[in-house]
Every structure is written in C-alpha cells, then in structure tokens.
Amino acid sequence: MAENDEKWSGSPESVQYKPGMAAFLWLLGITALFIVMAGFFFWYVPTIGLAAIHPALPYVLGFALIGAALFVVLGAVFITVAALNGRFIVKSSAFHGLLVKFFLPVMMMVGGLLKVPRIKIEQAFIEINNQMVRLMGKRFRPDRLLILMPHCIQFDNCKIKVTRNVKNCAGCGRCEIGELLALSEEFGITLFISTGGTVARRKLYEERPHAVIAVACERDLTSGLQDAYPLPVFAIVNKRPHGYCMETGVALAEVRNAILELVDPEHLGGAPARS
Ligand code: SF4
Known part of the structure; x- marks a missing residue:
C-alpha cells in the first residue's frame, strides 16, 4: 500500500x-x-x-x-x-x-x-x-500537535493492538502505521489510532492539542471538523482501495506536508521541505 x-x-x-x-x-x-x-x-x-x-x-x-x-x-x-x-x-x-x-x-x-x-x-x-x-498562519510546537488516524488503516489480519499504544506496531510494512509512527517520531508528534469518534473526542479532551492533523473519510472528517471547532484541524481524505472502513490508507506525503504547514519552523530542525 x-x-x-x-x-x-x-x-x-x-x-x-x-x-x-x-x-x-x-x-x-x-x-x-x-x-x-x-x-x-x-x-x-x-x-x-x-x-x-x-x-x-x-x-x-x-x-x-x-x-x-x-x-x-x-x-x-x-x-x-x-x-x-x-x-x-x-x-x-x-x-x-x-x-x-x-x-x-x-x-x-x-x-x-x-x-x-x-x-x-x-x-x-x-x-x-x-x-x-x-x-490563519499559526504554527505550533510538535508536542502540541496530534495526528489522528482511523483504526481501519491497520492491516486487517494484524494481531498487534495499536489502538492503546501505537508503538506496539512492529513496522512490518503491511499497512502504513509503521511509516506514520516513524514520521511522528521524526517530528516528535503524538500519533493516535482511534477506534471511533467518541474515542477520538476523548483523546482530544485528554491531550488538549493546539492543532490536529486528521485522516478519515469525507463524512467523518466533516463531522469531526464541526465537533472540534474552534480547534484548527488539517483534514486529509483517506485512501479506500477496498472501500469504506476496510484496510484504508493515507498518502504519507500529504501527512508530511501537513506537518510542515503546522509545525513551528523553530522546531523543524533539518526536516526536508515539502514534497
Ligand atoms: S505496520 Fe504495524 S500495524 Fe501495520 S500490519 Fe505491520 S505491525 Fe501491524
């Protein structure tokens, strides 16, 4: 993928x-x-x-x-x-x-x-x-950002539980979670794999991020943006090669570009420019 x-x-x-x-x-x-x-x-x-x-x-x-x-x-x-x-x-x-x-x-x-x-x-x-x-031109510290992914991005037969702790991912390459984890660690941003809207809202309440990069289908993104307002949310539509809610994916370059749009340049270090 x-x-x-x-x-x-x-x-x-x-x-x-x-x-x-x-x-x-x-x-x-x-x-x-x-x-x-x-x-x-x-x-x-x-x-x-x-x-x-x-x-x-x-x-x-x-x-x-x-x-x-x-x-x-x-x-x-x-x-x-x-x-x-x-x-x-x-x-x-x-x-x-x-x-x-x-x-x-x-x-x-x-x-x-x-x-x-x-x-x-x-x-x-x-x-x-x-x-x-x-x-709006606002920039944020990486530790005040949150990357929110839907659970359906995970490879269907993966037995590893990543919703509690995404760091459990073994990075086997069968889905994009391994690469997303590497990306989040590169920039020092929290990555959270959510099982649903309620869990995502609870995570926002607990973490109190200053901005979010969210990946989901159009319907979930639209309702999520309304729920999260006034929190700035950069929304990315997912890939759905198998249809809705089944082994979905994301264009990693879009996530990287969103990070580069939102992270305060002082905290970017030597991160490569937008692709
Ligand atoms: S990349 Fe991680 S989450 Fe995806 S299938 Fe492999 S071990 Fe499971």
Missing part, C-alpha cells in the same frame, strides 16, 4: 468527485441568497402585526435583518475570496467559524434539496477548511 503513495490521487469512491471547489462556492452563493430571501420573508410577514403594536417596530426588525443579511453575504464573499485567492480580505478566524458552524449545515440542507452529492460538498468543505487553517 505504502509504495503506491505518490501515485494516489483519490479513492475509488471519491475520485469522480474531485472537480475542485466550484460546486461548493456556487452552493455557498445560493445558500447566502436563500438565507437573505428567508430573512426578507420573516421580516415582511410580522411587519403587519408589529406595525399595529408600534409603527417603528417594522423598521427596527428590518435594520436587524439587514445587518444579519450583510453579515451572511459578506461572510460568503470573504470565504470565496479566501478559497480562490488564498488570502483573507480581513484576517479573522470568525469566517472559519461562520463556514463550519453556519454555512455548512445550511449548505448540506440546500445541497440536499438541489440534489448535489453530499460527498462533493464535503470534499470542497475539507479543502476550504484546510485553506483557512493555512491562512
């Missing part, structure tokens, strides 16, 4: 959904428009009753809704610029929060109505999330 690392460009289930961020961004625009129109509707209907209470009340509600609509539209514009141009118009992690906590759930709903494949929205969301983590 590991020797194909450099050639891999997407899992069998996901490669057809690698068109970039375009679909996500137009859906973002439609979602912003939808929210503004819903805001107008919710302003217009109660104005009739509000005017009867006090003539100024429809204006008060109108200004509040215009403010909220401006925030939504500007948020969509800022996220689009950050995704396309790789820069923030205004440097603020608030847009990351707006994307993760507000736009994504609404976009999933609007995308469902418009029959946009969920995986397409998730992949673009992951890409834009990583872009935003990069743009």
Whole structure:
C-alpha cells in the first residue's frame, strides 16, 4: 500500500468527485441568497402585526435583518475570496467559524434539496477548511500537535493492538502505521489510532492539542471538523482501495506536508521541505 503513495490521487469512491471547489462556492452563493430571501420573508410577514403594536417596530426588525443579511453575504464573499485567492480580505478566524458552524449545515440542507452529492460538498468543505487553517498562519510546537488516524488503516489480519499504544506496531510494512509512527517520531508528534469518534473526542479532551492533523473519510472528517471547532484541524481524505472502513490508507506525503504547514519552523530542525 505504502509504495503506491505518490501515485494516489483519490479513492475509488471519491475520485469522480474531485472537480475542485466550484460546486461548493456556487452552493455557498445560493445558500447566502436563500438565507437573505428567508430573512426578507420573516421580516415582511410580522411587519403587519408589529406595525399595529408600534409603527417603528417594522423598521427596527428590518435594520436587524439587514445587518444579519450583510453579515451572511459578506461572510460568503470573504470565504470565496479566501478559497480562490488564498488570502483573507480581513484576517479573522470568525469566517472559519461562520463556514463550519453556519454555512455548512445550511449548505448540506440546500445541497440536499438541489440534489448535489453530499460527498462533493464535503470534499470542497475539507479543502476550504484546510485553506483557512493555512491562512490563519499559526504554527505550533510538535508536542502540541496530534495526528489522528482511523483504526481501519491497520492491516486487517494484524494481531498487534495499536489502538492503546501505537508503538506496539512492529513496522512490518503491511499497512502504513509503521511509516506514520516513524514520521511522528521524526517530528516528535503524538500519533493516535482511534477506534471511533467518541474515542477520538476523548483523546482530544485528554491531550488538549493546539492543532490536529486528521485522516478519515469525507463524512467523518466533516463531522469531526464541526465537533472540534474552534480547534484548527488539517483534514486529509483517506485512501479506500477496498472501500469504506476496510484496510484504508493515507498518502504519507500529504501527512508530511501537513506537518510542515503546522509545525513551528523553530522546531523543524533539518526536516526536508515539502514534497
Ligand atoms: S505496520 Fe504495524 S500495524 Fe501495520 S500490519 Fe505491520 S505491525 Fe501491524
């Protein structure tokens, strides 16, 4: 599995959904428009009753809704610029929060109505999330980082228990855990193999990392990013040569590049540059 690392460009289930961020961004625009129109509707209907209470009340509600609509539209514009141009118009992690906590759930709903494949929205969301983590420009000490891997990355017939202690791995090369362990030791970063979302959340609670590099399928990454916010999580989609949850893998070069993006250069020593 590991020797194909450099050639891999997407899992069998996901490669057809690698068109970039375009679909996500137009859906973002439609979602912003939808929210503004819903805001107008919710302003217009109660104005009739509000005017009867006090003539100024429809204006008060109108200004509040215009403010909220401006925030939504500007948020969509800022996220689009950050995704396309790789820069923030205004440097603020608030847009990351707006994307993760507000736009994504609404976009999933609007995308469902418009029959946009969920995986397409998730992949673009992951890409834009990583872009935003990069743009935040924060660097971390290796001992404040955590690499989180799903248990399904392990060779199915391996009898060694790596979920309690990944250092039990004998590095036989049948799966990528041995190489990931070597990578984590090279940089001094904790590597954790998780059996599920609850265990992963408990690990985050115990370790209190300042940032995470997480590998999983699109669905788990998307829900994990939402759960972990505001913790910066650099997300990497796994390889699935045998389908979901079965001897999955990861492009090791992507993990190395993510480490180089996040580790404070002072702690990089002689580590080779990005590949
Ligand atoms: S690399 Fe480690 S975890 Fe993977 S099969 Fe070999 S011993 Fe087991």
